[in-house]
Amino acid sequence: MTLADATQLAAATNEHLANISNTLIYSSMAVYTLAFFAYIAEWIFGSRSKVGRTAAALTAEGAGAGGARTGPAVTVTKAGGTAVLERPKVVVRSAAGARDVPDGPGAAGGTEKGDLYGRVAISLTVLAFLIEFGGVLTRALSVQRAPWGNMYEFSITFSTVAVGVYVVLLLLKKNIRWLGLPLVTTVLLDLGLAVTVLYTASDQLVPALHSYWLYIHVSTAILCGAVFYVGAVSTLLYLFKDSYENKLATGGTPGRFANSVLDRLPAAASLDKFAYRVNAAVFPLWTFTIIAGAIWAGDAWGRYWGWDPKETWSFITWVAYAGYLHARATAGWKGRKAAYLALIAFGCWLFNYYGVNIFVSGKHSYAGV
Amino acid sequence: MSKTTTDGTRKAGDDQELGAAGSQLSTAPAEEGPNPPAMGVVGWVRWFWRQLTSMRVALLLLLLLSLGAIPGSLIPQTGVDATKVEQFYQDHETLAPVYEKLGLFHVYSSVWFSAVYILLFVSLIGCIVPRTWQFVGQLRGRPPRAPRRLTRLPAYTTWRTGAAPEEVREAALKLLRKRRFRAHRDGDAVAAEKGYLREVGNLAFHIALIVMLIAFGWGQLFKYEGNKLVLEGDGFSNTLTQYDDFKSGNLWSQDDLAPFSFTLKDFRGTYEPSGPNRGTPRTFEARITYSVGAYGKEKSTTVKVNEPLEIDGSKVYLVSHGYAPIVTVKDAEGDVVVDHEPFALLPLDANVTSSGAIKVMDGYRNAKGEKEQLGFNAFFLPTYGGKGSTMLSTFPALLNPMLALSAYHGDLGVDSGIPQSVYQLDDKNLKEFKDSKGELYKKQLKVGQTMTLPGGNGSVTFDGIQEWAGFQVTAQPGSGWALGGAVVAILGLAGSLFIQRRRVWVRAVAGADGVTVVELAGLGRSESAKLPEELGDLAGVLYDTFPEPTAEPTAEPTAEPTAERAEKK
Numbered sequence A: 001m002t003l004a005d006a007t008q009l010a011a012a013t014n015e016h017l018a019n020i021s022n023t024l025i026y027s028s029m030a031v032y033t034l035a036f037f038a039y040i041a042e043w044i045f046g047s048r049s050k051v052g053r054t055a056a057a058l059t060a061e062g063a064g065a066g067g068a069r070t071g072p073a074v075t076v077t078k079a080g081g082t083a084v085l086e087r088p089k090v091v092v093r094s095a096a097g098a099r100d101v102p103d104g105p106g107a108a109g110g111t112e113k114g115d116l117y118g119r120v121a122i123s124l125t126v127l128a129f130l131i132e133f134g135g136v137l138t139r140a141l142s143v144q145r146a147p148w149g150n151m152y153e154f155s156i157t158f159s160t161v162a163v164g165v166y167v168v169l170l171l172l173k174k175n176i177r178w179l180g181l182p183l184v185t186t187v188l189l190d191l192g193l194a195v196t197v198l199y200t201a202s203d204q205l206v207p208a209l210h211s212y213w214l215y216i217h218v219s220t221a222i223l224c225g226a227v228f229y230v231g232a233v234s235t236l237l238y239l240f241k242d243s244y245e246n247k248l249a250t251g252g253t254p255g256r257f258a259n260s261v262l263d264r265l266p267a268a269a270s271l272d273k274f275a276y277r278v279n280a281a282v283f284p285l286w287t288f289t290i291i292a293g294a295i296w297a298g299d300a301w302g303r304y305w306g307w308d309p310k311e312t313w314s315f316i317t318w319v320a321y322a323g324y325l326h327a328r329a330t331a332g333w334k335g336r337k338a339a340y341l342a343l344i345a346f347g348c349w350l351f352n353y354y355g356v357n358i359f360v361s362g363k364h365s366y367a368g369v
Numbered sequence B: 001m002s003k004t005t006t007d008g009t010r011k012a013g014d015d016q017e018l019g020a021a022g023s024q025l026s027t028a029p030a031e032e033g034p035n036p037p038a039m040g041v042v043g044w045v046r047w048f049w050r051q052l053t054s055m056r057v058a059l060l061l062l063l064l065l066s067l068g069a070i071p072g073s074l075i076p077q078t079g080v081d082a083t084k085v086e087q088f089y090q091d092h093e094t095l096a097p098v099y100e101k102l103g104l105f106h107v108y109s110s111v112w113f114s115a116v117y118i119l120l121f122v123s124l125i126g127c128i129v130p131r132t133w134q135f136v137g138q139l140r141g142r143p144p145r146a147p148r149r150l151t152r153l154p155a156y157t158t159w160r161t162g163a164a165p166e167e168v169r170e171a172a173l174k175l176l177r178k179r180r181f182r183a184h185r186d187g188d189a190v191a192a193e194k195g196y197l198r199e200v201g202n203l204a205f206h207i208a209l210i211v212m213l214i215a216f217g218w219g220q221l222f223k224y225e226g227n228k229l230v231l232e233g234d235g236f237s238n239t240l241t242q243y244d245d246f247k248s249g250n251l252w253s254q255d256d257l258a259p260f261s262f263t264l265k266d267f268r269g270t271y272e273p274s275g276p277n278r279g280t281p282r283t284f285e286a287r288i289t290y291s292v293g294a295y296g297k298e299k300s301t302t303v304k305v306n307e308p309l310e311i312d313g314s315k316v317y318l319v320s321h322g323y324a325p326i327v328t329v330k331d332a333e334g335d336v337v338v339d340h341e342p343f344a345l346l347p348l349d350a351n352v353t354s355s356g357a358i359k360v361m362d363g364y365r366n367a368k369g370e371k372e373q374l375g376f377n378a379f380f381l382p383t384y385g386g387k388g389s390t391m392l393s394t395f396p397a398l399l400n401p402m403l404a405l406s407a408y409h410g411d412l413g414v415d416s417g418i419p420q421s422v423y424q425l426d427d428k429n430l431k432e433f434k435d436s437k438g439e440l441y442k443k444q445l446k447v448g449q450t451m452t453l454p455g456g457n458g459s460v461t462f463d464g465i466q467e468w469a470g471f472q473v474t475a476q477p478g479s480g481w482a483l484g485g486a487v488v489a490i491l492g493l494a495g496s497l498f499i500q501r502r503r504v505w506v507r508a509v510a511g512a513d514g515v516t517v518v519e520l521a522g523l524g525r526s527e528s529a530k531l532p533e534e535l536g537d538l539a540g541v542l543y544d545t546f547p548e549p550t551a552e553p554t555a556e557p558t559a560e561p562t563a564e565r566a567e568k569k
């Protein structure tokens, strides 16, 4: 082959677009930072309201029945359809043994000012998301391939997808505004790492990465990671909120910070359920991701499974999540123990991404640090 | 097996209340305490079996499996990279033997790791079989009858109507069947159940796991994997003797080799020419012609990385490439003893700095007319940086090729019977050619240049370069089954996690005042917002057919409503 051949190929890499991409990523970081401060403001203004719903629910109930639950409370929903008023109503009972705690009012704590800042924060998050999305898109165009050929690209795409998941859940009117602050904090950390430590100039891929399986396998891996992340944050907050509720229910007095912050989160049961739904929903996709990876490995390396460190950690992550799902169906493992398992499983996912790429060498290492 | 569990979210007090209605909503095995029995051997065996197939032990084994997989990813593995294992032995003299004893250099085939997954799969089979029977039993039976007090169920609604109870029950039965519930009339009520696919999915998933494990194990036993370096223009036929190295599973036999042959016409590699990633490979492809069987028709194709050629269950992968300098060697008389022959060298780094040996075994006579053998240590740089630069290639393609040779004569030792690498000189019986200063005679050659051996002992000419490609031929039977299992596993999992299994009861009885009271109640495996929605929908349809007579119903729900929570998801 001649140098002329090679030069033609190089023309594919478009410097200009790559520069635009970098600018967009930096801009999105600036906007995320603004959003971060807006979320903080929301939490601060929200703390002025003295709601104490959790405490009210738990202590009132406790006082009424001498500490024991009086049996599950009953709630009423309207039946669907237009003739709502005439149709019979469905009575919903929460599970026996479950604490009946209302969901918190959210970060804004029902205050007008807090709510205003919260709305600003969400608008800024959406704006930053759009800018970051543009950054990922131009990066992809500049290299004329999927934007996940190395850890830098993986990181920017990952945080974009994570915020995307959040925005979609908001659009679906799910009660997850509380996720905003932790999410934006992580995204800023992730992007900070990406532009400093992990930055790689835009370029094409080595031949082993030329495959449509790259699109399938890595895109689902990123989506799974983003959703697992949402599940993990929810699980973590569940653990905090659950301790808080336990303390209240047993007559303890939680600290001022807990009273102010945790009270505004959804009820522990809601957080737990949300975490379970999220994790269970992506588990089949994660299974698919591993299998797609195995098919690709079969094409690229001549064996579909070879216990390469990356494969091994995907497997460990998978088994850990399967363990979590099992734990939820096993007496004595529901609740907090299962939640710890979920966190460990997410830890495995994280290690698979950062740890294996940085500390362990294997066939996947050319993904470029 | 006769034991059943009730909806996991409910406590004992409620269970009695719900009776059989809540039972068998899942086929999960019954929870049993870990207290051993006070019986004889049979009792112990039964107890052990129950423990092994319990959810708790399955969970424990799952966690052990993931824990056990960790060391294999951190400690070098013989099966993945044998040279790293050797390195580890040198670096950790005390630790390595301990690791060896624990099987930590081959974790995934070690006794303890195998023990964990075999136990897990025994547990799995021991779990699936009774669950399947139980499920078949549930399918052959009917949805359980309505509990006495429907108000106790997680979703409930009621109203009064002027229609006769029989009429309402009839309509409810029809409606539920239309909604694909399995429904039957049961005294004064209709009992219905839906979402059996959840259990089917769950069982299919667990069975698929077993299929995948067997397929993987089968593949390991019957697989083979061989490597062959082929020069441009040369051919290969798939027989054991042709391979440079070859590995196979324990049950593999030579007859399992697919009969085919191929010829490498041309290898092509392109590389990033500039920028920070200069030299990074862009494309590798090998043009080959191949034929299957002894008299097969010749076909041509291109093998690329990621795109193996599949022949008869075997796959031919392009795995490596390198250069083979072409040389001509003349003896002291000027007779050609090596005529324009390529010698493949092995790449040492990403820029294909290569090393190897050129061995002249027959036909050479030295200046004294004696028969001798010649050996050269060869070092090749596809792109030489120029005088004064290091002896490392600066680019993987042939921009400025340079061949550096150092010359020896004597006995190569190839006839001693000890197998020898073609890429290395065994210098035990070799003598160095000396230059004028008395040092080992070396020379750097560009294409077309000749190295004249001291003392009129002949010459070596660097004629040009040929490329070679390394192929790996593998076959792993059972991969179709593994893939099939994987697909079923995903579908089963989706069914198991996304489908809700739930029961609905409709009771219609004449109240004390003669007016019919209709009650609807639903029960799912977990509290889901979907269940009340579905129940409300069913109730709505029934209500439209059998509306309230005139006044408000008297049978209002007992506890006080806290409306807002229900709005939340």
Ligand code: HEM
Residues within 6 Å of the ligand: A280, A319, A322, A325, A326, A329, B026, B027, B028, B029, B052, B053, B054, B055, B058, B062, B120, B123, B124, B125, B127, B128, B202, B206, B209, B493, B496, B497
């Ligand atoms: C190879 C290891 C195994 C894996 C990866 C695995 C994975 C899973 C997954 C992902 C689920 C879905 C969880 C859900 O429905 O929420 C599940 C459910 C289940 N598994 Fe396994 N499993 C394994 C072994 C076993 C074993 C050995 C048993 C028997 C003791 C078992 C019994 C069950 C049961 C009864 C369910 C249904 C639980 C329910 O109805 O919620 N599994 N399993």
